[in-house]
Amino acid sequence: MATLDLLLHPVRLRILRTFLDGHPATTTQLRERLPDIPHATMYRHVAALAAAGVLEVLDEKRIRGTVERRYRLSWSQAELTPADRAAMTTEDHRKTFTAFVGGLLADFDQYLTHDPADPTADGVTYQQAALWLTDAEMAELLATIREAVTTRLGQEPGSGRTRRMISLVTMPAE
Structure with a gap:
């Protein structure tokens, strides 16, 4: 890394x-x-x-x-491994997450400034869900999501395809 x-x-x-x-x-x-x-x-x-x-x-x-x-x-x-994340300080995590969220905000602002922005027609979504999962269930969920996304990486533009950004954040919630 x-x-x-x-x-x-x-x-x-x-x-x-x-x-x-x-x-x-x-x-x-x-x-x-x-x-x-x-x-x-x-x-x-x-x-x-x-x-x-x-x-x-x-x-x-x-x-x-x-x-x-x-x-x-x-x-x-470019990807942070579990070992990399474990070695990061609290401040490292804060800086990394801030950069991630800043990128999301910039992407969304760029989308909204291009006319015509139509979030409903474009399938824009932002939502949260609270799930009760064991560590094993969480690992399985993340593996499923990763597989669903990575199998679609590298698809060519065209054929009605729109470049879409998929972002995911997971964390324990009290």
Whole structure:
């Protein structure tokens, strides 16, 4: 796993979020998706993520004397394992969750600012449920959810498909 400081940087988080659908991208494509990030800043942060192994180079091709690399997210380097989470301090968890929620807020705000935003027609949902589960039942539920999501990663755009963000938070509740 990469360090929390590497993953939680606001620009690098935005770059990583563009890869969540499982599709590779070049730095040029990332700049198109995130036009407010200056070119030099984009290249610097992509290089840092690649050096840490969070982004892996799929292929390279020469274009006008430079090398264009196509990257994809290396989930094993970007995901926090149970051991990683166990080693985190309370403050680390607070920072990580704050970054997660900040990303959700930014995504939702971006969605709402694009006309026409129609949450009902678009299937937007946000809800909570309280379940009484043993640790084993919780692990089974999370495995089921993970399988349902990961089997759909990497599907191609088109055929009436809309890119959708799926977010999940679980925690004990008193």
